[in-house]
Amino acid sequence: MNLRERKKAETRANVLRVANELFREKGFEQTTIEEICAQALVSKRTLFRYFGDKEGLVFPNREERLEAFRGFLRAAELPRNPFDTLRSATRVWGSEYNESRDRILAQQRLVEGSSALLARERVIDREWEQEIAAAFARMTGSDADADLWARVLAGAIMGVIRATMSYWFESECRADLVELGLDAIDKLERGFPVAP
Amino acid sequence: MNLRERKKAETRANVLRVANELFREKGFEQTTIEEICAQALVSKRTLFRYFGDKEGLVFPNREERLEAFRGFLRAAELPRNPFDTLRSATRVWGSEYNESRDRILAQQRLVEGSSALLARERVIDREWEQEIAAAFARMTGSDADADLWARVLAGAIMGVIRATMSYWFESECRADLVELGLDAIDKLERGFPVAP
DNA sequence: TCGCAACTGCCACCGAGTGCCACTTGCTAC
């Protein structure tokens, strides 16, 4: 890595650190871009070149994460049925989240406190949902029916994931996310029993 | 209704009409609040008193719609199981949407063209999802398990609804939304068959 | 018709985000 590239990476990391410290101290909306700039010793202009907008400071590496997920889906494609793919994804991401409870919980408290962040979170969810739908469509046929099926299933999946995570957050992330997730997937595969 | 109230209603309707005309002509982001104000003969301050923000001009009567849905859920509660409630809601809203295809399609094209509007749409979906979860929780028990079950199911429901609607939009709303909806609900109740 | 409450308009202001251009800094070819 170049000196130039190293400097860039450092600046980026520094801005990110400063911003999230401030957000956690005073809240997302209460922190202004100028404050972050002052404390991170960069100009406003530069900050916006690194992170397209203020929300980008809370959800960094969005594209990289999505790309990692895409890679996972591609790798899981051939032999599996959709639900097994899903279970395996749940094990990977679920245990990752289990292990970084604290960081994720703090992040989530931030998000819940601002409608701009909530909105952004949903937009990101949608990107993931589209990847799931695309992967499932590749696994099955590619006619209109299969496409509809894939999209509806992907919608249901992101819905249960989001609901499961929200429940997990409320319990301060004490439960095992993998277990909760696998449970939810079972319900999707076999149908929701009318009584819990 | 008072003269005062009539005037208010008229102002509101007028602003709404002007705004949506402009949005459809030039796009949401390309239309400024000042343009709307100039053409609707109100001050910026007044516009924001009627509609909290710019997005509110595209999703008006948000609270009323939600309240109507709440009313529906309350009325449907006692004898039914969750899925029948859901089917009956699908018949009501689905046929309403079927009948106003044109308006809804135009609205949706607007929404798809702006990430701010997409984000707002998701936030509104979430409000509805929470009402569904609350209704289901009332129907079944009220322990933690029942609560989790209700929330996960509600999440799945909003997910399939959103996916179904997005498919419907892409086909220019030619298909029968009620039929599509009932199909999706069946999948949730009985489990998703692995092949379409 | 008088007094009050509701409503509106205006103005100054804030914060996010952009376009533009001058300036600095690291890289590279010679």
Add this chain to the structure above:
DNA sequence: GTAGCAAGTGGCACTCGGTGGCAGTTGCGA
């Protein structure tokens, strides 16, 4: 090593959405 170039940064002025505050207007009820 250094000249020249590209990448990156800072600063400034500007736009636009949104808010606070207050003065002025208008409908309503006593």
